[in-house]
Amino acid sequence: MTVLDLRPWRTSRDYRLLWSSGAVSVLGSFITYVTVPLQIKELTGSYLAVGAMGLVELVPMIVFGLYGGALADAVDRGKIVLLAEAGLGLMSSLLLANSLLPHPMLWLIYAVAAVAAALDGLQRPSLDALLPRIVPRDQLTAAIALSSMRFSVGAIVGPAIGGLIAATFGVSTAYTCDIVSFAIALSLLAQLKAVPPPSDADKPSLRGILEGLRYAGSRQELLGTYLVDLAAMILAMPNALFPFLADELGAPWALGLMYAATSVGGLAVTLTSGWTSKVHRHGLMVAIAAGVWGLAMAGAGWSTPVWLVLVFLAVAGAADMVSGLFRSTMWNQTIPDHLRGRLAGIELLSYTLGPQLSQIRAGGMASLVGVRPAIWTGGLACVVAVLGSAGLRGFIRYDDRSPSVS
Structure with missing residues (x-):
């Protein structure tokens, strides 16, 4: 059995920053991932209302995913990642504010989900395209494995923690945890070196x-x-x-x-x-x-x-x-x-x-x-x-x- 290849972590400062910010952000995002449908269920008791989240998110993800890819080739990819992360943190703040209302608004949850899907579509192409600029070619597979490990851990731990927090302390506490995770992730992303596009890069x-x-x-x-x-x-x-x-x-x-x-x-x-x-x-x-x-x-x-x-x-x-x-x-x-x-x-x-x-x-x-x-x-x-x-x-x-x- 061959252990995990840690070369990208040891050799690239920017990869360490990107990996660490992602680890915190993924954990918080998975907490919200299980909290949102739980809140919709509590508000409506409807299977259709919960399932509608997929439809709300699909079109913004497609449209802004394609545009985000073009944007990643035209501007500093690190800045796109940072700004999109800030926007996603703002969306979690809106979910928190809505959850604190005497009668939380269902339409606002859907609106936030649509905007968050659009921001995710803008961010992820830049995240993926950033990796080869900060990691040597022969370490790409190792870097992808480390990032995948981070996601897998988040996918196991995040929903478990999120479900426990939301069920025990309420959805507002769960959203607060996500906001804290975004704050930490932003502080790490802000330290990334600039990754400017080529001088002859096409505009989106x-x-x-x-x-x-x-x-x-x-x-x-x-x-x-x-x-x-x-x-x-x-x-x-x-x-x-x-x-x-x-x-x-x-x-x-x-x-x-x-x-x-x-x-x-x-x-x-x-x-x-x-x-x-x-x-x-x-x-x-x-x-x-x-x-x-x-x-x-x-x-x-x-x-x-x-x-x-x-x-x-x-x-x-x-x-x-x-x-x-x-x-x-x-x-x-x-x-x-x-x-x-x-x-x-x-x-x-x-x-x-x-x-x-x-x-x-x-x-x-x-x-x-x-x-x-x-x-x-x-x-x-x-x-x-x-x-x-x-x-x-x-x-x-x-x-x-x-x-x-x-």
Whole structure:
């Protein structure tokens, strides 16, 4: 077993600042992530009202994700990250103020969610595009693994803490914790060195966004990562069915464990990810990992013992992390710096749209064939789709040692 590669943390001051700010911010954001639907449930008692959050967030994420990618190629990426973080902190402050009212306003929660999705769409392309500017090329996979570990820990600890705080002390206290996390994150981000764009950088425009889309479509290695990720998420991400699966297995107590299991598997991979820097056939690894994800989800759908379902979900999470590490490495190794922001915006859509569309697919299939068949058929369909990716030779044969890899 190879331990985590800590070279990026040791060699790059800006990476340490970025990682630390993200660790604090992710924890606070996950606290709010579980608090907002809880508050909507308390205000309305409606499943539809809670589910409407996904629709409210989807369009702003798409529009501003693409624009944020173009913006990241035209201005200082560090400034975009800082300003967007400040805006997100302001949104949490509005949620706190609303929660303190005698009658909190539901429409304001939705409005804040939409603006926060837009700010997230603006920020994330700059965050992704910033990494290759502050970390040496040979340390990119290690840096991505460290960042993924941070996210996995936040995805496990944050919801647990958030649910406990909101249920015990109220949603106002939970929102306050998030605001404190933003204050700490901002103090760290403010210390980043300037990352100015090239002097001849294009201004954000529709033409520039289309240029990024054309570039992505012209490179098989990039196209393969997008298609494989979308297939894995849309066809074999059954999170929306977990409450029904827990009831069908007679184990409602296991619902939280089902949601956490994939993050536990992902964390296990990042903690032992030193081996990833020695792998060079990244496209092949993405395809294999996505296939394992599909098979593991099929296993979760077939299984009856709760413990076995959780094991399969953890395996799926580990495979998803492996896929994510090598997808991100391929993006950072092959995309020219002047297009990196725009391509990061496209990448944001590829891993944002999938989970949203998976809820529709999973719910529709479950209504037709039942909960467990909806899960295992989706897993097998994912495997078939991944096998189809073999037709993209530039993707499957990608090797970072090749002279053609920029």
